[in-house]
Amino acid sequence: MRNYYIFKSGRIKKQDNSIIFEYTEDGVEKKIPIPIVDIDSIYLFGEIDINNKLINFLSQNNIMIHFFNYYGFYTGTFYPKEFLLSGDLLVKQVLHYYSNKKRIELAKEFVLGAIYGAILNLKRYKEKIDNEIDELQNLIKSIEEQHSISMIMGVEGNAKEIYYNAFPKIINQKIEFKKRVKNPPDNMMNALISFTNSLIYSSVLKEIYKTQLNPTIAYLHEPSTRRFSLSLDISEIFKPIFGDRLIFTLLNDGVLKQSHFDKDLNFAYLKEEGRKIAVKAFEDKLNTTFHHKGLGRVVSYRKLIRLELYKLIKHLMNEEKYRSLNFWW
């Protein structure tokens, strides 16, 4: 099973027990059959026609579709009906949100995980940076003292600021990056961060779907927004390792250059070629395997997301305290 990323424009439809991607190239109509059992989820970057027959078929097979707009900006996800449900766990997930103490405990872990990842990334470029690592380590110490979600969010904001300040020192290419700006991003770096973040968010969402966790009930982020907030919570942990590390490599190795961004739009958007490069690198990263000491078996980086969710489930069941991922390599 794998993710299918469709960049071309055309039409996807159900045919028998498969789906067919139809598109026209140089005036010639082409059809690509994709076996349904091979699809994990579908990412649509092109202008694609779909119908309800296809949606029903994908839903029956528990397959998500992630939509991106013309600029490669994440639009949303078709989330098929739940197939793994546990009433007991849902109640406990809600109770952990409802109790301020319990909620804060989890929110702290997500921020901790994010800072661990940031520190780990900075350590790889020790000679290029100043005292960012020490500053982040001080923030870690201060997390314990925070006693409200907004205060924890504040620590997270400070951590991000320190961390992002180090980016221009790390990157070989001359880039303009002073501040993280979203909706829309305002330069190359912000465009890349937004793009990889959306890939991480959708990957986490897909893993959540394959557990009994409810994606709307979150702890660091407010569940009241339109998004699947739990996916945002968990994404925080994986952004530095899956996203930022990728960005450093792609830019420092010159694989991604200014020419991959849309000049007319202030380099704020990746062009198709650039998106393909980033998506390919992201997939390669997530499919890379390593020996997981705790499990005593070889797992993919993608699997780390699921394992994190399992740890969260055990926490919610009051079985084992959740401790966010702290990389040992």
Added chain:
Amino acid sequence: MERKSIFITATQINYFFVCKRKLWLFSHNITMEHNSELVELGSLLHKDSYKKRRKEIEFDGIKIDFFEKNKALIHEVKKSTAIEKSHIWQIKYYLYRLKELGINVEGKIDYPLQKKTESISLSDTDEMVISNIISKLKQILKEPLPPQKIAQKICKKCSYYEFCYA
């Protein structure tokens, strides 16, 4: 936590022998996504074996693979002989439940891959053992926390392995 369903399923009896933790998690609907090849193989085997004689019986948490009416014999198809004890009690449980309904039959476990079968009947002692198992099982499910990991060799093949040891 009280379970809504009054009926103990054969899977639960099976898990009782394999792993009490798996039993608890499964019964609280913490089930794993079925993507393991072993599960796939099992369901294929189920589909393809003994097609001609197939006559499934399903009632109150019981699903019997097939039933030979003229021989008063029920069959259960299994992939391996590895966890035999749980297989035996699973089919004994079927016999027990059928007996409760006034149906007296014999049982057989088929291992098509090994071309082996095993005959199973229900003794008076077995009946006592089963009613004992049922009450122990209900006790386990009432516990607020799942039982400890068993840390056995079979864990490595279990679909819950990553869940338990993450």
